[in-house]
Amino acid sequence: MLKSDNVSCITACPVNVFRWFDTPGNPVSEKKADPFNEQACIFCMACVNVCPVAAIDVKPP
Numbered sequence: 001m002l003k004s005d006n007v008s009c010i011t012a013c014p015v016n017v018f019r020w021f022d023t024p025g026n027p028v029s030e031k032k033a034d035p036f037n038e039q040a041c042i043f044c045m046a047c048v049n050v051c052p053v054a055a056i057d058v059k060p061p
């Protein structure tokens with residue numbers, strides 16, 4: 001289980017860009033974050049700062 005299950009982009013994001021989606025059988029994690037609401041991003045970088053695996057790349061406009 002990843003550290004991100006407790007502190008994650010999903011809880012860090014103030015505008016709810018992310019939601020969980022299930023990835024059953026994945027050897028690393030059975031859940032991943034889906035940026036389904038990306039257009040709401042305000043480029044605060046909170047998700048980038050909390051991601052334990054540096055998986056998020058936010059490019060401000």
Ligand code: SF4
Pocket residue numbers: 012013014015016017040041042043044045046047048058
């Ligand atoms: S940079 Fe965007 S997606 Fe990331 S936490 Fe901030 S608002 Fe949410």
